Amino acid sequence: MAHIRLEDISLSFPVLHGNSRSLKKTLLARAKSTMTAKTGAVGGRMRVSGNSTDVVEVQALINVSFTISEGERVGLVGHNGAGKSTLLRVLAGIYETGEGLLDIEGDTHALIDPSAGMNRELTGRENIQLFACRMGMSRMAALELEQDVETFSDLGAFFDLPVRLYSSGMSVRLGFALATVPRPRILLMDEWFMAGDQKFQDKAKARLEGMVDAAEILVVTSHALTVLREWCTRIIWMESGEIRMDGPTDDVLDAYEAAVALTPA
Numbered sequence: 001m002a003h004i005r006l007e008d009i010s011l012s013f014p015v016l017h018g019n020s021r022s023l024k025k026t027l028l029a030r031a032k033s034t035m036t037a038k039t040g041a042v043g044g045r046m047r048v049s050g051n052s053t054d055v056v057e058v059q060a061l062i063n064v065s066f067t068i069s070e071g072e073r074v075g076l077v078g079h080n081g082a083g084k085s086t087l088l089r090v091l092a093g094i095y096e097t098g099e100g101l102l103d104i105e106g107d108t109h110a111l112i113d114p115s116a117g118m119n120r121e122l123t124g125r126e127n128i129q130l131f132a133c134r135m136g137m138s139r140m141a142a143l144e145l146e147q148d149v150e151t152f153s154d155l156g157a158f159f160d161l162p163v164r165l166y167s168s169g170m171s172v173r174l175g176f177a178l179a180t181v182p183r184p185r186i187l188l189m190d191e192w193f194m195a196g197d198q199k200f201q202d203k204a205k206a207r208l209e210g211m212v213d214a215a216e217i218l219v220v221t222s223h224a225l226t227v228l229r230e231w232c233t234r235i236i237w238m239e240s241g242e243i244r245m246d247g248p249t250d251d252v253l254d255a256y257e258a259a260v261a262l263t264p265a
């Protein structure tokens with residue numbers, strides 16, 4: 001049975017090296033003032049590193065613990081810099097954490113960066129062929145993949161031009177078409193899937209739904225609360241690196257929306 005179990009996971013990023021006392025003082029004071037208005041907070045907590053007084057670090061995750069079981073569709077919400085993407089990257093194995101316990105049963109696939117693994121000097125078609133080669137696909141399967149991605153991304157003549165010539169929306173079309181091919185047991189998704197023009201978004205939603213249905217566990221981060229209400233059975237509300245609330249979708253999103261409404265614009 002697929003599951004994710006986290007116990008006391010913390011992660012900090014060093015953001016300032018050096019012994020300039022005034023700069024450190026200013027930075028920490030400003031960080032403190034943005035933290036005091038709880039729901040209006042931005043970013044993780046800043047502190048002087050425990051190991052070195054010359055390093056200021058931002059605590060992106062602080063003692064995060066939860067268990068996600070098979071069948072759960074979990075949404076991550078929270079202010080900018082609350083730690084949602086960092087948490088997703090920890091689950092995807094992109095960031096390693098020294099402390100705590102991370103126990104994941106089941107293969108994961110992360111839809112985090114639409115251009116991940118793309119060679120921008122190669123054409124869209126060549127990138128697909130390279131992907132098929134890396135995955136050890138048969139000639140027939142590789143051809144099917146190429147046709148599927150070409151049809152879905154709908155890039156016309158641009159499919160045979162180098163990716164460096166694509167607009168950001170065109171890169172998303174190609175990256176999205178390719179990234180949504182695997183059928184993992186645990187699907188991790190950042191909100192970039194909302195990118196692209198309206199016509200593409202409708203098509204993308206239908207393709208994503210197929211992928212989400214096939215997954216045993218979904219963890220998705222998004223500021224689009226209507227999407228989360230539609231897709232998720234449970235919401236984890238992050239605030240400055242910590243879990244503020246974890247529970248059924250409507251309970252948490254109602255509380256979150258009420259808190260956001262109280263925050264001064």
Ligand SMILES: Nc1ncnc2c1ncn2[C@@H]1O[C@H](COP(=O)(O)OP(=O)(O)OP(=O)(O)O)[C@@H](O)[C@H]1O
Nearest residue numbers: 013043044058060079080081082083084085086087
């Ligand atoms: N690579 C990095 N180096 C330094 N600090 C980072 C890095 N990645 C994230 N952070 C910091 O960690 C904190 C959490 O960032 P994260 O990207 O996880 O937030 P988020 O909740 O996904 O925000 P948003 O909704 O704006 O995407 C922020 O304060 C951010 O500045």
